[in-house]
Amino acid sequence: MDEGPADIMLMDIRMPVLNDIETTKIIRKKKELSLLPIPIPIVPLTAQVTTDFKEQCKNAGMDAYLTKPIPFKRLVDTICEYVGKYDPCYFLLP
Secondary structure, eight states, X not given: XXXXXXXXXXXXXXXXXXXXXXXXXXXXXXXXXXXXXXXXXXXXXXXXXXXXXXXXXXXXXXXXXXESSOOHHHHHHHHHHHHOTTSGGGGSOO
16 A cells, blocks of 8 residues: 555454454545545454444444355455456456
């Protein structure tokens, strides 16, 4: 992100060093401080399916929520929903 904003962030929930919730809060704070030009869609990838955890992700500022295993079509649809239909990923599937 120091070299420019990403189109989307697919984030594994179990990251080393800094967890996904804290990372998302930092990214959202940078946007609030105008350190990022646009909001970056953040989509966590997790095996956790509890409603409580899904709510934590939402409250942290994540945009969607994908549970593993993730069907390829669902992954592509989610990416295209946030990146845009005219992105090349839109044409990956029939």
